[in-house]
Amino acid sequence: MSGQEMSGAEIVIKALADQGVDVIFGYPGGAVLPLYDALFKQNRIKHVLVRQEAGAVHAAEGYARSTGKPGVVLVTSGPGATNAVTGLTDALMDSIPVVCLTGQVATHMIGNDAFQECDTTGITRPCTKHNYLVKDANDVARVMHEAFFVASNGRPGPVVVDLPKDVQINIGKYVGPSNVTHKTYRPQVKGDLGKIRQAVDMIARARQPIFYVGGGVINSGPKASQLLTEFVRATGYPITNTLMGLGSYPASDKQFVGMLGMHGTYEANLCMHQCDVMICIGARFDDRITGRLDAFSPNSKKIHIDIDPSSINKNIAVDLAIIGDAGHVLEDMIKVWKTGAHQPDADALASWWTQIEQWRKRDSLKFDRKSKVIKPQYAIERLYQATKHRDDVYITTEVGQHQMWAAQHFHFEKPNRWMTSGGLGTMGYGLPAAMGVQMAHPDALVVDIAGEASILMNIQEMSTLAQYKLPVKVFILNNQWMGMVRQWQELLHGARYSESYMDSLPDFVALAESFKAVGLRAENPDDLDGLIQEMLATDKAVIADVRVDPLENCFPMVPSGAAHNEMILGDEEKQEDKPTVTDDGLALV
Amino acid sequence: MKQETTIERHIIAVLVDNEAGVLARVIGLFSGRGYNIESLTVAEVEHESAQSRINIVTTGTPMIIAQIIAQLDRLVPVHRVTDLTEGRHLERELALIKVQATGEKRLESLRIADIFRARAVDSTDRSFVFELTGSTEKLDDFINLMRPLGQVNVSRTGVVAISRGPIQSDSLK
Numbered sequence: 001m002s003g004q005e006m007s008g009a010e011i012v013i014k015a016l017a018d019q020g021v022d023v024i025f026g027y028p029g030g031a032v033l034p035l036y037d038a039l040f041k042q043n044r045i046k047h048v049l050v051r052q053e054a055g056a057v058h059a060a061e062g063y064a065r066s067t068g069k070p071g072v073v074l075v076t077s078g079p080g081a082t083n084a085v086t087g088l089t090d091a092l093m094d095s096i097p098v099v100c101l102t103g104q105v106a107t108h109m110i111g112n113d114a115f116q117e118c119d120t121t122g123i124t125r126p127c128t129k130h131n132y133l134v135k136d137a138n139d140v141a142r143v144m145h146e147a148f149f150v151a152s153n154g155r156p157g158p159v160v161v162d163l164p165k166d167v168q169i170n171i172g173k174y175v176g177p178s179n180v181t182h183k184t185y186r187p188q189v190k191g192d193l194g195k196i197r198q199a200v201d202m203i204a205r206a207r208q209p210i211f212y213v214g215g216g217v218i219n220s221g222p223k224a225s226q227l228l229t230e231f232v233r234a235t236g237y238p239i240t241n242t243l244m245g246l247g248s249y250p251a252s253d254k255q256f257v258g259m260l261g262m263h264g265t266y267e268a269n270l271c272m273h274q275c276d277v278m279i280c281i282g283a284r285f286d287d288r289i290t291g292r293l294d295a296f297s298p299n300s301k302k303i304h305i306d307i308d309p310s311s312i313n314k315n316i317a318v319d320l321a322i323i324g325d326a327g328h329v330l331e332d333m334i335k336v337w338k339t340g341a342h343q344p345d346a347d348a349l350a351s352w353w354t355q356i357e358q359w360r361k362r363d364s365l366k367f368d369r370k371s372k373v374i375k376p377q378y379a380i381e382r383l384y385q386a387t388k389h390r391d392d393v394y395i396t397t398e399v400g401q402h403q404m405w406a407a408q409h410f411h412f413e414k415p416n417r418w419m420t421s422g423g424l425g426t427m428g429y430g431l432p433a434a435m436g437v438q439m440a441h442p443d444a445l446v447v448d449i450a451g452e453a454s455i456l457m458n459i460q461e462m463s464t465l466a467q468y469k470l471p472v473k474v475f476i477l478n479n480q481w482m483g484m485v486r487q488w489q490e491l492l493h494g495a496r497y498s499e500s501y502m503d504s505l506p507d508f509v510a511l512a513e514s515f516k517a518v519g520l521r522a523e524n525p526d527d528l529d530g531l532i533q534e535m536l537a538t539d540k541a542v543i544a545d546v547r548v549d550p551l552e553n554c555f556p557m558v559p560s561g562a563a564h565n566e567m568i569l570g571d572e573e574k575q576e577d578k579p580t581v582t583d584d585g586l587a588l589v
Numbered sequence: 590m591k592q593e594t595t596i597e598r599h600i601i602a603v604l605v606d607n608e609a610g611v612l613a614r615v616i617g618l619f620s621g622r623g624y625n626i627e628s629l630t631v632a633e634v635e636h637e638s639a640q641s642r643i644n645i646v647t648t649g650t651p652m653i654i655a656q657i658i659a660q661l662d663r664l665v666p667v668h669r670v671t672d673l674t675e676g677r678h679l680e681r682e683l684a685l686i687k688v689q690a691t692g693e694k695r696l697e698s699l700r701i702a703d704i705f706r707a708r709a710v711d712s713t714d715r716s717f718v719f720e721l722t723g724s725t726e727k728l729d730d731f732i733n734l735m736r737p738l739g740q741v742n743v744s745r746t747g748v749v750a751i752s753r754g755p756i757q758s759d760s761l762k
């Protein structure tokens with residue numbers, strides 16, 4: 001079929017179809033009218049009309065993270081493109097494959113401050129993995145296929161294709177995906193076998209090991225999670241996940257010690273602090289993980305497996321780096337492990353586990369179960385208990401305390417079930433992301449665990465849910481505060497609650513109804529199970545307004561600039577044991 | 590692993606596809622991540638395949654230098670990145686230096702130019718323009734000797750560099 005002639009807009013649509021795209025999220029405008037016209041004339045690709053372009057990108061992210069396929073966005077020039085910037089940055093930080101098509105003014109107008117012109121490739125250069133401005137209809141097909149290749153290979157990320165209006169109208173030649181190979185981009189997927197042998201040897205000799213596993217294993221695909229589980233079980237070693245890695249290893253397994261980092265469990269962080277061999281797979285030593293750099297895991301040898309060489313030695317210098325795809329490297333590691341008859345020191349491992357069990361006994365995620373008000377942790381626990389028998393549960397979150405409680409108290413057995421904004425921490429991510437997940441999995445249970453502040457950032461997408469009859473459940477832990485901000489102000493700024501109270505909140509039940517959704521409310525712990533049951537039984541979108549303890553704090557917490565062994569636990573806080581934060585720490589985010 | 594904290598100077602050569610915006614990508618990477626650029630040169634080196642070579646002189650700890658190389662390498666239009674400082678290499682910079690002086694100082698500038706093998710490529714009764722090629726230090730020394738003699742205007746190319754010895758496959762050395 002190569003060499004077929006058609007308009008630039010038709011080339012775009014055909015390229016999308018040939019790339020296996022079934023749904024795109026977008027919003028029209030002057031500079032993309034030819035594209036919308038081409039969309040109108042076909043029925044292979046479904047278009048979801050969002051209510052603001054930021055929603056389109058987050059929806060594409062949710063779609064991508066829950067399916068492993070790139071999410072696709074279509075927006076107009078100028079304000080359409082600038083509204084997409086937050087979502088693009090979010091996708092870059094969290095390594096989510098997104099292809100975002102932006103309209104642009106006609107090529108001869110570029111640079112003249114034309115109506116709705118903006119320098120889209122200039123603005124998005126630092127917040128995309130790559131971007132293109134296409135100036136010739138004959139280049140459209142190649143660029144489209146390259147964009148999909150770049151977005152989803154190597155370390156995934158967002159790619160922008162800027163399409164001037166005349167290029168959409170002009171006639172060009174179509175070429176299929178198999179006729180396009182990228183000139184320069186060749187990520188390394190197979191790991192160096194010599195280094196893999198060395199790594200397996202280090203792992204086998206470890207006495208106090210920990211697997212520290214992140215989002216890269218999810219990026220690699222479900223097979224990588226299976227291989228990870230197989231390998232970790234073969235070693236008998238403890239494993240912790242980052243926020244982005246949750247679901248790569250079954251949370252119910254006894255070798256899983258929970259999430260690590262700023263709001264990680266006591267046992268996970270102490271394992272990191274005291275280990276002698278750290279096996280990092282697809283995680284990037286983020287500052288939410290390391291705490292104070294010079295006190296991070298001071299006595300360990302560190303192995304780092306990552307597909308992106310720039311993740312290696314960025315924050316923490318490691319002893320052995322293996323560049324490659326997590327799935328491929330794990331496959332080779334398992335082979336080497338099996339053939340080499342590697343036997344870890346059983347006594348050392350047993351005493352390491354004895355130590356870990358002692359840490360576990362601190363029960364660092366405990367909360368007051370006898371409370372007369374709904375504890376937010378309790379609300380999430382009940383939601384988990386009510387849904388854990390199901391295999392089709394997808395959770396998204398907004399950003400704040402509720403996000404951390406969801407990470408701590410909702411447990412994931414499988415990858416691609418947990419969608420959260422980790423790197424950028426974008427309030428307003430959860431609702432549109434849930435929309436994207438529900439589009440990909442129409443019959444699944446999709447819940448956005450939200451805060452009342454975050455949900456207002458993209459609440460307009462309730463209207464999209466109504467239009468496409470998407471039964472997303474918005475589960476608001478309503479504490480009437482920007483809880484995470486209030487917590488930092490309480491602990492670090494002398495309880496001066498500057499602008500963090502959410503005054504004049506809407507009536508969320510009435511709000512739901514105005515969007516043709518169902519509104520529910522729970523004020524007491526006794527109402528909670530009933531609310532959850534009703535929510536699950538409703539086949540429409542729901543906003544559940546769960547009134548939780550307004551002053552609850554999220555613990556454990558490693559304050560900024562502190563070390564892992566300087567964690568604050570909730571019970572200490574009640575003894576007026578305020579955290580000690582250094583001046584350097586105060587300057588950190 | 591120990592983290593070295595000494596600051597080193599490195600010359601990094603980057604072979605890129607000569608496409609629109611590629612220089613902005615490279616410069617944006619340095620400014621966005623807070624890396625230093627001491628000098629930067631760009632020119633097309635392969636016309637047929639439309640490839641340009643960028644020579645960047647930068648400074649940083651060994652960990653930062655390694656980051657810079659990795660970050661450059663992951664830019665999509667980048668073919669290859671080579672740290673020339675790792676091996677034996679040649680560095681050259683070209684400068685055009687205008688010196689405005691009269692009388693004895695004018696003669697002195699000519700004498701110094703002779704010692705440095707700088708060529709006078711333009712002259713008036715009050716000025717010379719000298720052309721000088723060499724290492725960055727040689728150019729610095731020359732300019733520093735000229736300054737006391739009169740008003741000095743300088744235009745420099747920044748460093749271009751290449752490795753010594755035969756062509757090594759798959760690198761820019």
Ligand SMILES: Cc1cc2nc3c(=O)[nH]c(=O)nc-3n(C[C@H](O)[C@H](O)[C@H](O)COP(=O)(O)OP(=O)(O)OC[C@H]3O[C@@H](n4cnc5c(N)ncnc54)[C@H](O)[C@@H]3O)c2cc1C
Pocket residue numbers: 093094095154155156213214215216217219220241242243244245259260261262263264281282283284285286288289305306307308311324325326327399400403404421422423424425426484
């Ligand atoms: C309010 C708030 C609090 C937070 N608190 C915590 C906390 O307590 N604990 C926590 O863990 N996080 C926390 N985060 C999230 C944190 O900011 C980071 O987003 C997160 O820790 C990064 O996860 P990661 O290291 O798994 O890396 P990701 O961002 O998931 O990066 C993936 C890594 O894997 C690599 N990779 C990608 N694909 C592959 C592949 N195929 N094979 C191999 N490697 C690959 C990438 O190059 C990259 O290095 C918090 C966020 C917010 C908003």
Ligand SMILES: Cc1ncc(C[n+]2csc(CCOP(=O)(O)OP(=O)(O)O)c2C)c(N)n1
Pocket residue numbers: 398399400401402403425426427450451452453454455477479481482483484485
């Ligand atoms: C777009 C954006 N603006 C500001 C912030 C800073 N911020 C982080 S958490 C938070 C409060 C979130 O409040 P809410 O959604 O009610 O959640 P809670 O912490 O109360 O659970 C704020 C303002 C952010 N992460 N994103």
